[in-house]
Amino acid sequence: MPLPNFYCSCMHNWCYFYIYSKFLRFFINIVLSAELHSLEQRKMVKICCIGAGYVGGPTMAVIALKCPSIEVAVVDISVPRITAWNSDQLPIYEPGLEDVVKECRGRNLFFSTDVEKHVREANIVFVSVNTPTKTRGLGAGKAADLTYWESAARMIADVSKSDKIVVEKSTVPVKTAEAIEKILTHNSKGINFQILSNPEFLAEGTAIEDLFKPDRVLIGGRETPGGQKAIQALKDVYAQWVPEDRILTTNLWSAELSKLAANAFLAQRISSVNAMSALCESTGANVSEVSYAVGKDSRIGPKFLNASVGFGGSCFQKDILNLVYICECNGLPEVAEYWKQVIKINDYQKIRFVNRVVASMFNTVSGKKVAILGFAFKKDTGDTRETPAIDVCKGLLGDKAKLSIYDPQVNEDQIQRDLAMNKFDWDHPLHLQPMSPSNVKQVSVVWDAYAATKDAHAVCILTEWDEFKNLDYQKIYDNMQKPAFIFDGRNVVNVEKLREIGFIVYAIGKPLDAWLKDMPAVA
Ligand SMILES: NC(=O)C1=CN([C@@H]2O[C@H](COP(=O)(O)OP(=O)(O)OC[C@H]3O[C@@H](n4cnc5c(N)ncnc54)[C@H](O)[C@@H]3O)[C@@H](O)[C@H]2O)C=CC1
Numbered sequence: 049m050p051l052p053n054f055y056c057s058c059m060h061n062w063c064y065f066y067i068y069s070k071f072l073r074f075f076i077n078i079v080l081s082a083e084l085h086s087l088e089q090r091k092m093v094k095i096c097c098i099g100a101g102y103v104g105g106p107t108m109a110v111i112a113l114k115c116p117s118i119e120v121a122v123v124d125i126s127v128p129r130i131t132a133w134n135s136d137q138l139p140i141y142e143p144g145l146e147d148v149v150k151e152c153r154g155r156n157l158f159f160s161t162d163v164e165k166h167v168r169e170a171n172i173v174f175v176s177v178n179t180p181t182k183t184r185g186l187g188a189g190k191a192a193d194l195t196y197w198e199s200a201a202r203m204i205a206d207v208s209k210s211d212k213i214v215v216e217k218s219t220v221p222v223k224t225a226e227a228i229e230k231i232l233t234h235n236s237k238g239i240n241f242q243i244l245s246n247p248e249f250l251a252e253g254t255a256i257e258d259l260f261k262p263d264r265v266l267i268g269g270r271e272t273p274g275g276q277k278a279i280q281a282l283k284d285v286y287a288q289w290v291p292e293d294r295i296l297t298t299n300l301w302s303a304e305l306s307k308l309a310a311n312a313f314l315a316q317r318i319s320s321v322n323a324m325s326a327l328c329e330s331t332g333a334n335v336s337e338v339s340y341a342v343g344k345d346s347r348i349g350p351k352f353l354n355a356s357v358g359f360g361g362s363c364f365q366k367d368i369l370n371l372v373y374i375c376e377c378n379g380l381p382e383v384a385e386y387w388k389q390v391i392k393i394n395d396y397q398k399i400r401f402v403n404r405v406v407a408s409m410f411n412t413v414s415g416k417k418v419a420i421l422g423f424a425f426k427k428d429t430g431d432t433r434e435t436p437a438i439d440v441c442k443g444l445l446g447d448k449a450k451l452s453i454y455d456p457q458v459n460e461d462q463i464q465r466d467l468a469m470n471k472f473d474w475d476h477p478l479h480l481q482p483m484s485p486s487n488v489k490q491v492s493v494v495w496d497a498y499a500a501t502k503d504a505h506a507v508c509i510l511t512e513w514d515e516f517k518n519l520d521y522q523k524i525y526d527n528m529q530k531p532a533f534i535f536d537g538r539n540v541v542n543v544e545k546l547r548e549i550g551f552i553v554y555a556i557g558k559p560l561d562a563w564l565k566d567m568p569a570v571a
């Protein structure tokens with residue numbers, strides 16, 4: 049029996065309706081998922097870090113590694129720095145860094161010179177720019193120069209179109225957050241900025257290790273509901289890999305001051321042991337034995353008690369000078385004087401070392417080749433900022449020595465720049481540093497410890513690179529002028545063995561060689 053017409057048309061319409069509704073649902077799904085995706089994207093935390101240096105680069109790389117759902121952009125005004133971060137030759141040498149960068153770069157870690165774009169898009173903006181010591185004007189030689197910080201803050205205020213958490217990562221004077229707050233709120237166009245202090249405690253050479261397993265992460269913020277919410281947001285980032293009991297939260301000023309205090313305490317330990325090293329040399333005590341015995345006291349602890357030619361690095365001196373200035377400004381001259389002494393002992397230690405070298409070598413190094421082994425401020429880094437090697441080399445050059453320098457990570461251009469630059473000039477963005485000055489003629493830079501020491505009268509060890517422990521010292525001795533001297537500013541060599549070979553050896557804080565005992569006292 050043929051189906052009635054109306055039945056056919058019903059079926060027909062039903063089919064149409066079915067196909068249509070399927071298509072509609074498919075279409076709606078696409079639109080919805082796109083919408084959801086963009087909503088998620090909008091909700092995705094975006095971090096931007098201003099300053100792609102020794103702190104900004106490694107800290108952000110580790111955040112990107114540990115928080116794959118966060119997009120991290122590291123921006124800088126220095127084009128060569130950003131180019132290097134995007135290349136196979138990273139701008140800084142740090143064990144383990146390359147692996148971390150390679151894993152995240154292009155995934156959720158980006159390096160860019162488009163500072164404004166990334167700041168505008170970020171929810172959290174870290175500021176990790178230079179905070180050098182002022183070289184002129186009020187507080188010159190002590191106060192922190194906040195030029196770069198201030199210009200970063202003004203730019204954040206200018207380009208922002210949404211609320212942001214602004215994080216002080218640079219080391220700054222206590223109360224800087226207040227000044228930054230003022231700059232941001234006076235230029236805010238109704239945008240809400242929350243300032244946090246989150247100082248960095250990593251040490252170079254172990255930066256990745258320190259960031260993976262920090263002793264503590266410190267976050268300071270305002271005690272207002274907004275401030276507490278911002279603290280929680282940053283805490284949530286670190287909590288993805290740092291145990292909660294290691295994330296300390298404080299008020300802003302405590303966090304800012306804790307950073308300066310930590311560096312001052314660390315440097316003070318080195319100056320204390322270095323002061324002892326001078327006394328050891330005068331009395332026949334051995335500084336390694338003394339510091340071991342002292343460090344066994346659990347209240348003192350064994351770390352950071354290695355006597356040396358002096359501490360270096362971009363921060364200890366700068367941060368203590370800054371602390372001294374803050375004490376003076378707060379009417380605390382005695383406290384200022386106390387901390388100043390840490391720097392004075394450090395300078396004394398470097399001068400003392402140079403005097404030892406010159407005094408031992410018949411009171412003159414004029415025209416003599418002196419090999420310098422190690423130029424970086426410590427091992428496992430190519431960083432030379434405030435390295436004691438600069439002052440020692442300048443001291444020897446002042447006495448007309450000819451220097452042959454070898455460091456496994458520092459190139460000739462850097463060494464020449466360092467020896468020609470004025471104090472504090474190094475701590476500015478690259479393009480604002482003085483142009484490559486003329487080379488110091490009495491200095492040659494070689495790529496091998498044996499080349500550096502060939503025909504030399506003396507060897508000065510200024511960085512504790514592991515390879516200096518295992519050099520063929522017999523070969524070195526055979527190729528040197530006699531008497532052959534070794535001045536170990538890092539206590540890396542086996543003094544007894546070298547004396548057996550025939551060297552006259554001076555090692556910081558160790559019982560003096562008979563040769564040195566007969567020389568005039570050094571001060
Ligand atoms: N080096 C270290 O081990 C540590 C350093 N700190 C502190 O962190 C801060 C940064 O230190 P580093 O990373 O060593 O310095 P750095 O000199 O390696 O890096 C700072 C970077 O900021 C960039 N910069 C300056 N002004 C800028 C601006 N307005 N916009 C964009 N980029 C700008 C510079 O071009 C430079 O690349 C300092 O306050 C320092 O005291 C704290 C802990 C450890």
Ligand SMILES: O=C(O)[C@H]1O[C@H](OP(=O)(O)OP(=O)(O)OC[C@H]2O[C@@H](n3ccc(=O)[nH]c3=O)[C@H](O)[C@@H]2O)[C@H](O)[C@@H](O)[C@@H]1O
Nearest residue numbers: 248249250251252318352353354356359360361363425426
């Ligand atoms: O604010 C900073 O910049 C950083 O400064 C130091 O880190 P860093 O300078 O990278 O290296 P350190 O291991 O502290 O060494 C500093 C200097 O002291 C010297 N030193 C260190 C330890 C020691 O026992 N003796 C000694 O002479 C080192 O050779 C080096 O020249 C601090 O250790 C970090 O916590 C801090 O974050």
